[in-house]
Amino acid sequence: MFVLKSKDNAVVKSTVKLKKSARARRESGLFIAEGVRVCYDAVLSNANVVKFFSTENAMEKHREIFDKISEVADKTILVTPAVFAQISDTQSPQGFLCVIKTLDKISQFDTIKNSGKFLALENVQDPNNLGTVLRSAEAFAISGIIMSKDCCDIYNPKVVRGSMGAVFRLPFLICDTIKDFLYANPQITSFAAVVDSNAEKITDVQFVAPCVVVIGNEGNGLLQTTVDSCSQKITIPMTGKAESLNASVAASIIIWEMIK
Amino acid sequence: MFVLKSKDNAVVKSTVKLKKSARARRESGLFIAEGVRVCYDAVLSNANVVKFFSTENAMEKHREIFDKISEVADKTILVTPAVFAQISDTQSPQGFLCVIKTLDKISQFDTIKNSGKFLALENVQDPNNLGTVLRSAEAFAISGIIMSKDCCDIYNPKVVRGSMGAVFRLPFLICDTIKDFLYANPQITSFAAVVDSNAEKITDVQFVAPCVVVIGNEGNGLLQTTVDSCSQKITIPMTGKAESLNASVAASIIIWEMIK
Numbered sequence A, B: 001m002f003v004l005k006s007k008d009n010a011v012v013k014s015t016v017k018l019k020k021s022a023r024a025r026r027e028s029g030l031f032i033a034e035g036v037r038v039c040y041d042a043v044l045s046n047a048n049v050v051k052f053f054s055t056e057n058a059m060e061k062h063r064e065i066f067d068k069i070s071e072v073a074d075k076t077i078l079v080t081p082a083v084f085a086q087i088s089d090t091q092s093p094q095g096f097l098c099v100i101k102t103l104d105k106i107s108q109f110d111t112i113k114n115s116g117k118f119l120a121l122e123n124v125q126d127p128n129n130l131g132t133v134l135r136s137a138e139a140f141a142i143s144g145i146i147m148s149k150d151c152c153d154i155y156n157p158k159v160v161r162g163s164m165g166a167v168f169r170l171p172f173l174i175c176d177t178i179k180d181f182l183y184a185n186p187q188i189t190s191f192a193a194v195v196d197s198n199a200e201k202i203t204d205v206q207f208v209a210p211c212v213v214v215i216g217n218e219g220n221g222l223l224q225t226t227v228d229s230c231s232q233k234i235t236i237p238m239t240g241k242a243e244s245l246n247a248s249v250a251a252s253i254i255i256w257e258m259i260k
Helices: A010-020 A022-028 A036-044 A058-060 A063-074 A080-085 A106-112 A127-139 A158-163 A178-184 A224-229 A247-259 B009-022 B022-028 B038-046 B057-063 B063-072 B079-085 B107-112 B127-139 B159-163 B178-184 B226-229 B247-259
Strands: A030-034 A049-055 A075-079 A097-100 A117-121 A145-147 A171-177 A190-193 A209-213 A231-234 B030-034 B048-056 B074-078 B097-102 B117-121 B144-148 B172-175 B189-193 B209-213 B232-235
Touching: A010 A022, A010 A030, A010 A049, A010 A080, A010 A097, A022 A030, A030 A036, A030 A158, A036 A049, A036 A063, A036 B144, A049 A058, A049 A063, A049 A080, A058 A063, A063 A097, A063 A224, A075 A080, A106 A145, A106 A171, A117 A127, A117 A178, A117 A247, A127 A145, A127 A247, A127 B226, A145 A178, A171 B107, A178 A209, A178 A224, A190 A224, A190 A247, A209 A247, A231 B063, A247 B127, A247 B247, B009 B022, B009 B030, B009 B048, B009 B079, B009 B097, B022 B030, B030 B038, B030 B159, B038 B048, B038 B063, B038 B097, B048 B057, B048 B063, B057 B063, B057 B079, B063 B097, B074 B079, B107 B144, B107 B172, B117 B127, B117 B178, B117 B247, B127 B144, B127 B159, B144 B178, B172 B178, B178 B209, B178 B226, B189 B226, B189 B247, B209 B247
Parallel strands: A049 A075, A117 A145, A117 A209, A145 A171, A190 A209, A190 A231, B048 B074, B117 B144, B117 B209, B144 B172, B189 B209, B189 B232
Antiparallel strands: A030 A097, A049 A097, B030 B097, B048 B097
């Protein structure tokens, strides 16, 4: 059984690039998913697995899942722990990592656009926030996610992992600006989430499909032009002293109110 | 104006220890708070600032806040960026860091115990989760936090920063076990948050003060003995596919439902 030992191998180097660079992911049409659970999620979601890296330890420990991933992967590559550490994005790697073709979600999206409840994200920068929001969106059965192209890359390894595989299953699309999306879809009622005690409280809003809630950047919120393009401004009423909530918490509470 | 350049200085070394070691914090009764906003929050909350480290750049950039912190600090120490990087816990340090005496919150806690809405955390391990939960708890005016002693250290620098200063303002107490706390406070109605579709939905529960919701470890949830000690089991109904929410999101949604 061949085990790859060289960190200078071209396959290792190109995988490291996919880990680090959004541009490399865009240009190659590939991204990485790391972890036993997330790799298995990719397979269950019929993702196109191009390469499957595993350490010998991980293979032995998770033999059944290893076999299933290996069966669908174009290529399975056993590597030493040192090589795995090179391609891994985590501090305590589990020893499974897949290179996957980026997903085509557009057609999926179009069929639900007249009846769904959506979340639109503008310039959300932190990959941990984005991953957590996707995870919440899936937990509460949001129909799909719209992202402006200045959001953090959805194929960032931290997003894929933090989403617990929701990236594979949630319909999403990336647009130039949220304003463009809203103008192109006037049938969808749009709500701008703002920190403004004069805006309508989320507890008083009827979220009737098709509708979309638009959420802005962690520090700066939404662009004023985006707020102006929305049907209505809404806010999370806060009783306490903190100026605002963590961005992914705020988004998750809004999702909760949209769906429940 | 003296600027400390040596990383080997005893003051620098003891501060690095406070950053890294919960034991060092416990034994010295000191912890660190980093960042312009968080250090200023400490001062506004009348925390006892023992040392205030600043770079010259940060002093010039935030002169007014520098002066206010410096006025209450026992000792103000200007350091080079290299020394600051040593004591700092962040990748892009803002150049302000305070060493602070741990807070006495017990008396504060006792006075509200008969009328408040509380959150109890059992074995919550991730400092980012704990910081985010404290931030949400303050935003929605939770009365206080109870933590089992096997939770991540509330004085961990990541918790202090992630809480956006809520650590300084929120009443909290640390107990041996949550079960002990519940037995000692039978007047407080207790709700065990579980992932169990048979438990009562949080949307159907009346959270009447005094009450406490108990939240468990990120991966394993609550101890069965803790669940058994609670008045009732409650759950967040999930319509979608994800198995569970991020721990800090789940806690925040429960807080939201407790308070609104």
